[in-house]
Amino acid sequence: MKTFLGSIVAGLLLALPLAAQAGNVTVKGSDTMVILGQRWAEEFMKKTPGTKVQVTGGGSGVGLAALQNGTTEIAMSSREMKDAEKTKLRTRYNTTGVEIPVAKDGVTFYVSESNPVNALTVEQLRGIYVGDITNWKQVGGPDAPIIIYSRENSSGTYVFVKDHVLDGEDYVASAQTLPGTAAVVNAVAKEKNSIGYGGAAYAKGIKELKIKQGNEEVAPSAENIKTGKYPLSRDLYFYLRNKPSGEAKTFIDFALSPEGQAVVTKVGYFPVK
Amino acid sequence: MRRLANALLVLTLSPTLALAQQSPPTEEATPPAPPTQAPAEDGAAPATTSEADAAPADADIDERMTIAEGKVAALEEQNTETKNDLLSLKKLKISGYVQGRYQYQQSLDESGAGGFSKFSVRRGRLKTTYTTDWAQMMLQIDAVPAAPGVTVRDAEATLFIPGTKQQLSLTLGQMKWPFGYEAVQSSSDREMPERTRVIRAFLPDERDRGIKFAGNFLEGKVNVSVGLFDGDGIFNQGYVGSDNDKEKDFIGRAGFDLGWLSGGVSGWHGYSIAKAPSDAYRKAHTRDRLGLDAQVYLDVLPFGATSIKGEYIVGKGYWKSSGDVKVEQLGVPASGWYGLIVQNVGLTNAVAVRYDWFDPEHGKKNAAVDGRPASTNTVGTLGVSLLHYFGENLKVTAAYEMPMTAAPSGAQEPHDNLFTLQMQARY
Numbered sequence: 001m002k003t004f005l006g007s008i009v010a011g012l013l014l015a016l017p018l019a020a021q022a023g024n025v026t027v028k029g030s031d032t033m034v035i036l037g038q039r040w041a042e043e044f045m046k047k048t049p050g051t052k053v054q055v056t057g058g059g060s061g062v063g064l065a066a067l068q069n070g071t072t073e074i075a076m077s078s079r080e081m082k083d084a085e086k087t088k089l090r091t092r093y094n095t096t097g098v099e100i101p102v103a104k105d106g107v108t109f110y111v112s113e114s115n116p117v118n119a120l121t122v123e124q125l126r127g128i129y130v131g132d133i134t135n136w137k138q139v140g141g142p143d144a145p146i147i148i149y150s151r152e153n154s155s156g157t158y159v160f161v162k163d164h165v166l167d168g169e170d171y172v173a174s175a176q177t178l179p180g181t182a183a184v185v186n187a188v189a190k191e192k193n194s195i196g197y198g199g200a201a202y203a204k205g206i207k208e209l210k211i212k213q214g215n216e217e218v219a220p221s222a223e224n225i226k227t228g229k230y231p232l233s234r235d236l237y238f239y240l241r242n243k244p245s246g247e248a249k250t251f252i253d254f255a256l257s258p259e260g261q262a263v264v265t266k267v268g269y270f271p272v273k
Numbered sequence: 274m275r276r277l278a279n280a281l282l283v284l285t286l287s288p289t290l291a292l293a294q295q296s297p298p299t300e301e302a303t304p305p306a307p308p309t310q311a312p313a314e315d316g317a318a319p320a321t322t323s324e325a326d327a328a329p330a331d332a333d334i335d336e337r338m339t340i341a342e343g344k345v346a347a348l349e350e351q352n353t354e355t356k357n358d359l360l361s362l363k364k365l366k367i368s369g370y371v372q373g374r375y376q377y378q379q380s381l382d383e384s385g386a387g388g389f390s391k392f393s394v395r396r397g398r399l400k401t402t403y404t405t406d407w408a409q410m411m412l413q414i415d416a417v418p419a420a421p422g423v424t425v426r427d428a429e430a431t432l433f434i435p436g437t438k439q440q441l442s443l444t445l446g447q448m449k450w451p452f453g454y455e456a457v458q459s460s461s462d463r464e465m466p467e468r469t470r471v472i473r474a475f476l477p478d479e480r481d482r483g484i485k486f487a488g489n490f491l492e493g494k495v496n497v498s499v500g501l502f503d504g505d506g507i508f509n510q511g512y513v514g515s516d517n518d519k520e521k522d523f524i525g526r527a528g529f530d531l532g533w534l535s536g537g538v539s540g541w542h543g544y545s546i547a548k549a550p551s552d553a554y555r556k557a558h559t560r561d562r563l564g565l566d567a568q569v570y571l572d573v574l575p576f577g578a579t580s581i582k583g584e585y586i587v588g589k590g591y592w593k594s595s596g597d598v599k600v601e602q603l604g605v606p607a608s609g610w611y612g613l614i615v616q617n618v619g620l621t622n623a624v625a626v627r628y629d630w631f632d633p634e635h636g637k638k639n640a641a642v643d644g645r646p647a648s649t650n651t652v653g654t655l656g657v658s659l660l661h662y663f664g665e666n667l668k669v670t671a672a673y674e675m676p677m678t679a680a681p682s683g684a685q686e687p688h689d690n691l692f693t694l695q696m697q698a699r700y
Contacts, residue, residue, distance in 0.1 A: 069665040070620045083493055086532070091462045092662075094617050095578035096532040096570055168438050170406075173357050176349070242572050 024052040025247050029063020029076035030156050031180045032199040033236050036103060036267045037076055043263055044254045051247050057180070060156025067239055068092060073248050075239040078105065078156030078199070079163075093241050100244075101235040102255050104270040105199050106225035107160055108232070109209040110185060112192040117141040119210035119217040122231060125165050128195060131172030136193065149184050149196035150175040157181065160234055161197055199269070226270050236269065369399040370461045370699035379688040388688075394418055395695070396460055398426070407433050409442075421508075426480060441488045444500075447507065449479050451487070451498030451526050452539040454566040454584055455611075464615050464625035465658050466672050466693045471609025471631045472584075474591040475562055477599045478507050483521075496537075499525030504543045504560060506592065508599050518546035522560060536567035545590060549603040558604035562588030577617030585610040591633075606635040625658040641684030650679040670695040 027037050034057035041053035055076075058066075063075035068088050081089075081097060089097045109125060111117060120128075120139055127133035128146055137143045150171055151158040162168065178184050181198030188196040189206045210217040211231050224230035244252050254260045261271035372395040381387030400413040413427040429448045434441040449457050455468050456476040467473070483502030490496070504522030522543025529536060541562040548555045566584040573579065587608035592599035611629035618624065634649040641647065658672040672693045680686040 070662075090570060090580075092665075093578055094570055094580035094615055094623075095572050098572075170360075173353055173360065176352075242578055245575055 024054065025074065025251050026072045027053060027055045027074045027076060027238075027251075028058060028066045028072040030060045030078040030236065031057040031151075032060075032078040032105065032155075032157055033076040033103075036236070036264060036269060039263045039267055040251070040255050040260060043259070044251055047254070048250065051250070053251055059152060059154030060159070061154040064239060067097070067241060073240065074252070077237045077239055078234065079159045080237070081239060082159075089241065095241055098240040098243055100238040100240070100252060100256075101272050102238050102252075103236040103261075103264045104225055104233065104272055105236050106220040106230045106233045106270075107157060107164075107197055107199065108220045109195060109197045110188045110206040111195050111209060112188060113207050114192050115141060115207065117209070118207070119212045121212040122165055124212075126167060126169070129161070129166055129171055129175065130169045131174070142193075144193040147191050147194035148172065148175040149187050149194055150177050151181070151184065151198070152177050152179060157198060160232075164232060222270055235272070364404050366402045366404070367400070368402075368700060370396065370697055371398075372396040372460070372466075372695055372697045374466070374696075375694045377692045379690050381687045381689060382685060395466070398461075400427075406439075407435060409433070424507075426507075440490075442486070444485045444487065445483075447480055447482045448485060450476055450481055450502065450524050450541075451485055451500055452476060452524055452541060452562070453526065453564045453586065454537070454568065454582065461697060461699055464613070464623065464660060464670070465627055465656050465674075466670060466695050469584075469609070469611040469627070469629035469631075470652060470654060471586055471611065471629060474593070474607065474609065474631060474633070475586050475588060476506075477592045477594070480507050481505065482507075483524075494530055496528045496530065497525070499523070502543075504545065505601075506599060518544070520544040520546060520557065526564075533570045534568070536565070539564035539566070539586075541588065545601060545603060547601065547603055558590060560588075560590040562586055574616070576619060577623070579617070580613075580615045582613045582615075583611065602633075605633070608632050608635060621662045623660040623662075625656075625660065627654075627656045627658075629654050629656075639679040639681045641680065641682040644684055646678045646680045646684050646686065650681075652679070653677045666699055668697045668699075670697070 027041070034055060037055040041055045044053055045051060060075075060077035060079055063072060064077055064081060064085050066072035067075040068085065081099065086096060089095060109120070115136070117136065117140060124133065124139050128139075129148065129150070133139060134146055135143065136146055148171075150161075153159075162171070176187075178187060178196075184196035184198050185206055188194045195209075208220055210219045212218075213231065218224055218230050220230050220232070225233045238252060238255070240248065255263075256273060258273075261273050264271045374393050374395050375391070376393065377390045378388045394417045397416040398413060399416065400411070402409065402411045409429070409431040411427055411429040411431070412425070414423060415426050416423045425447065427446075427448055429444050429446040431442050431444040433439040434443065451457070453472070453476070455463075455472045456479045460468075468479075472479075481502040481504065483500050485498060485500030487498045488496065500523075501521045502524055504520065520543060522541060524539075524541045524543075526537045526539040528538075539562070541560065541564075543560045544557040545560050546555055546557050549558065564584065564586040566582075568580060568582045571579045571581070585608075587606075589604055589606050591602050591605065591607050593602055594600075609629065609631035611627060613625060613627040615623055615625045630651065630653045632651045637649045639647065639650040654674055654676045656672060656674040658670055661669045663669070670693070672695070674691045674693070676687075676689050676691075678686050678689075
């Protein structure tokens, strides 16, 4: 019996150090951030050949789930980690996780260029997305039904809009979900009576709605987002299980360096530094 | 047996025989007609017959567009219906876990009496939760081969107070007592196979029937859970499934959570109306507890995070196990505590060390009875556990626990060290 127990204990102890070995850097999560992550990876790998950085999307929820089950080193997220996700991380890894803001963004609502509506209040946007407002004439537009485009529920942008615009309410069932902000922009550009939302970086070829606040209309401009005046400004994050070390730390340091933050601007987001 | 083998052989060969009986293709057989091609529109690819059925070839582009739009509209309608169905399914969550074990315990003394070497299924949980904006139903059963077999662990009906974004709730049913840290923690998350002796004494089976209010305040930094319960737990001897008196127990915990540091203060006040061995008649025995708990999460070592947890409970009236049921030690003052350190090593391994101490009767000196420690003597237990995670669904735990019973006056301490190898699968 003693030999049997000894073998088990020795086997487990031998396995411990092997598991602590580091590999190449894996980055997974937010579709909003996937292009930014890929650009960072390309630039970083040019500077440090021999280090491989793999960047994949799937949505913030997917990235944070991968962080919890140990299949990614860095999770990209366009929303803050939820309490339930923090609890899971703490239960499994005895850590509260590490949150690093790496860029800024403003969630933008898009309409077709031919739509005469230029600005809406957050309440009007909520009305549209929960199904209380169904026709453009109810918000000063043409007499036409509103076609609603949304994102999948694994998307951080989906959660951000649900929390900050819909006040936690469910999206109307008729909202059509599309995979990625680029798909939303593409759909809105083709459908003249539609509305969609996504990151500012993708908003090309369609009209970005301003947000009405009292008598003022706030555009999702670089300055308004950086200063936080635009009400739907948000940080984009890297999440890690533990304090960054090794290649992951070098990659994050690069993303936060002037060179890395220049990539942020080039892609269309806003630097945090 | 031979007949069975013949039958199986026939069944196995029958498809081959059937194929062999099919006529081979002959030159006289009529070949399949090639798909007729509809006249193509300018610039459009030629359509096959089936496509022509869907959109007549001589129809103009507008007509074909109308047909296509109709089809898209129909698909959108179907999609909306499917999404509605999926939305209700998404509210349903089914989870569960099984803990299979091998355990070896030393013989209690030199005579070779006691001890065991056995396989068992410690827990077989199946949990169903259905959550809407305002309500939650949770039912959890435990199904194990040994007694008590299949039992209801949790059966809760919860109302999320409207307008509070599920931060305030009211629950009625059978649920965990809102007291302390370890009792509330899921057995599937614990690093050691069983809860500590002090928790098992004061909060056996961790559950009771009652009503509970729970709230999170200051963005979750402060949390409060208070409730009114029968107070007997779910396996109290003689009162399984019913209360033995009209007295209700008031139980609650006020906690804080700063991320790296969390903790709380718990309280319990109630009575148990029953007849103790020294009582002539039934009388009200105090059932009080006070608990303190704290958890610290540190990320300082390069190979993994560390957590340190501790809890202290003092009170009157606890339970002793007696087979499948628990016998209440009416009004007996007792106390205990534990400290636990868990160190993660890389992504898939962890080491846990725990020491727990329990004094089953305050004010009574440790003693010896017939050369053995008295049942009221204090017990300290040192446990070490090695954990390995195979992905997120499988965890293997190898734990060794060394109980140290106070043994004064030359009494022989029992040899009751315990080794547990546990495999836990969950989904």
